[in-house]
Amino acid sequence: MSVSYINKITITKGDITRENVDAIVNAANSGLRGGGGVDGAIHSAGGPKILEECMVIISKIGRLETGEAVITSAGNLKAKYVIHTVGPIWHGGDKNEETLLANAYRNSLKLASENKIKTIAFSNISTGVYGFPKKLASKIAFNTVIESLKNYEAIEKVKFVCFDDYNYKLYVNLLNDVI
Numbered sequence: 007m008s009v010s011y012i013n014k015i016t017i018t019k020g021d022i023t024r025e026n027v028d029a030i031v032n033a034a035n036s037g038l039r040g041g042g043g044v045d046g047a048i049h050s051a052g053g054p055k056i057l058e059e060c061m062v063i064i065s066k067i068g069r070l071e072t073g074e075a076v077i078t079s080a081g082n083l084k085a086k087y088v089i090h091t092v093g094p095i096w097h098g099g100d101k102n103e104e105t106l107l108a109n110a111y112r113n114s115l116k117l118a119s120e121n122k123i124k125t126i127a128f129s130n131i132s133t134g135v136y137g138f139p140k141k142l143a144s145k146i147a148f149n150t151v152i153e154s155l156k157n158y159e160a161i162e163k164v165k166f167v168c169f170d171d172y173n174y175k176l177y178v179n180l181l182n183d184v185i
């Protein structure tokens with residue numbers, strides 16, 4: 007694993023709505039309607055503009071499929087953009103959940119690159135209400151991001167913003183294991 011990509015990764019604990027990065031990645035639902043968890047936090051801190059843009063997108067595409075990503079502005083947040091991706095709901099592991107979670111990270115980075123985003127913060131997609139096991143999710147997130155960064159040299163910094171202690175520990179351990 008190349009050290010140069012590892013050097014682009016940071017792990018923090020806290021509220022992603024406060025992140026001063028080009029884009030934050032929201033764990034959205036397929037209707038892009040906002041909801042609880044990180045999605046609710048982003049819409050309430052960012053204001054109504056984000057939801058308005060989400061509704062324009064939904065009027066064009068109908069629904070956002072699991073593993074796909076779209077981008078809006080970030081309203082009142084410090085970030086410039088919100089990338090909305092839909093992680094899989096955990097059904098026990100035999101419904102392609104691992105691939106779909108990797109796709110959510112991969113497609114978010116692709117969209118970031120297409121929009122000239124240099125710094126990006128990810129929430130721990132699918133590990134709240136969607137019930138994806140946190141340890142497995144952290145490994146998929148971490149490995150997928152490292153792999154994808156090879157394709158997107160212009161992305162300078164990726165932050166994993168962990169909300170709970172357990173996720174934070176998982177990501178710190180993953181990073182410590184490779185440096």
Ligand code: ADP
Binds near residue numbers: 134137
């Ligand atoms: P999902 O439906 O994809 O599981 P959730 O929002 O329920 O999405 O949870 C995803 C992760 O986001 C969880 O680990 C949760 O602890 C975390 N989370 C909740 N609020 C915030 C926040 N303000 N900033 C960062 N992460 C958050």
